[in-house]
Amino acid sequence: NAGVTQTPKFQVLKTGQSMTLQCAQDMNHEYMSWYRQDPGMGLRLIHYSVGAGITDQGEVPNGYNVSRSTTEDFPLRLLSAAPSQTSVYFCASSFVGGGYTFGSGTRLTVV
Amino acid sequence: RKEVEQDPGPFNVPEGATVAFNCTYSNSASQSFFWYRQDCRKEPKLLMSVYSSGNEDGRFTAQLNRASQYISLLIRDSKLSDSATYLCVVNGMDSSYKLIFGSGTRLLVRP
Numbered sequence: 001n002a003g004v005t006q007t008p009k010f011q012v013l014k015t016g017q018s019m020t021l022q023c024a025q026d027m028n029h030e031y032m033s034w035y036r037q038d039p040g041m042g043l044r045l046i047h048y049s050v051g052a053g054i055t056d057q058g059e060v061p062n063g064y065n066v067s068r069s070t071t072e073d074f075p076l077r078l079l080s081a082a083p084s085q086t087s088v089y090f091c092a093s094s095f096v097g098g099g100y101t102f103g104s105g106t107r108l109t110v111v
Numbered sequence: 112r113k114e115v116e117q118d119p120g121p122f123n124v125p126e127g128a129t130v131a132f133n134c135t136y137s138n139s140a141s142q143s144f145f146w147y148r149q150d151c152r153k154e155p156k157l158l159m160s161v162y163s164s165g166n167e168d169g170r171f172t173a174q175l176n177r178a179s180q181y182i183s184l185l186i187r188d189s190k191l192s193d194s195a196t197y198l199c200v201v202n203g204m205d206s207s208y209k210l211i212f213g214s215g216t217r218l219l220v221r222p
Binding site: 030031033041042043045048050088090094096097098099100101102103104105 | 142143145147152153154155156157160198200202208209210212213214215
């Protein structure tokens with residue numbers, strides 16, 4: 001099992017560009033979520049999904065879109081990148097009531 | 112009040128020491144409790160779940176006090192490799208899927 005796979009690992013964007021961060025899991029988990037973590041800070045929830053076709057906003061959703069067309073995939077789209085979106089992005093998945101398995105993260109810099 | 116509160120530390124201890132971290136949570140209906148470990152610039156990894164009766168995994172012991180809404184993690188015989196940030200995690204008010212992460216307690220184990 002690969003677990004949770006995130007791509008790319010590193011990305012540099014120019015202000016105003018859009019891009020999609022990919023997240024895939026092979027554990028048949030219902031729940032998937034995206035977090036961002038700024039230097040020296042805790043995890044902040046961006047968006048989450050409790051199953052295919054169902055998504056909802058977390059605490060910092062502005063500037064991001066998600067979709068969940070399959071159980072396995074949960075891409076995060078940055079609509080128009082801003083320097084404030086420079087961060088490390090983690091995708092996580094779980095069964096209900098279970099602990100999360102995290103991907104290894106995407107380090108994004110917006111210049 | 113934050114949903115999950117932790118002392119940020121750092122706790123600076125010599126090898127072989129015993130160290131304890133505490134965490135308080137605000138949702139009295141929470142049912143799922145975990146400790147995660149996060150190394151610098153890496154993804155959080157599940158250290159252990161926390162059960163009502165308390166549980167132990169090698170040098171690590173977790174306790175839950177529902178009456179006081181308090182979770183603890185005890186590390187015995189600290190190793191240099193235990194240096195990391197320890198995250199207290201509790202399921203959120205509105206969902207058994209959504210986990211709320213504390214900001215973490217940093218541990219430094221010195222030779």
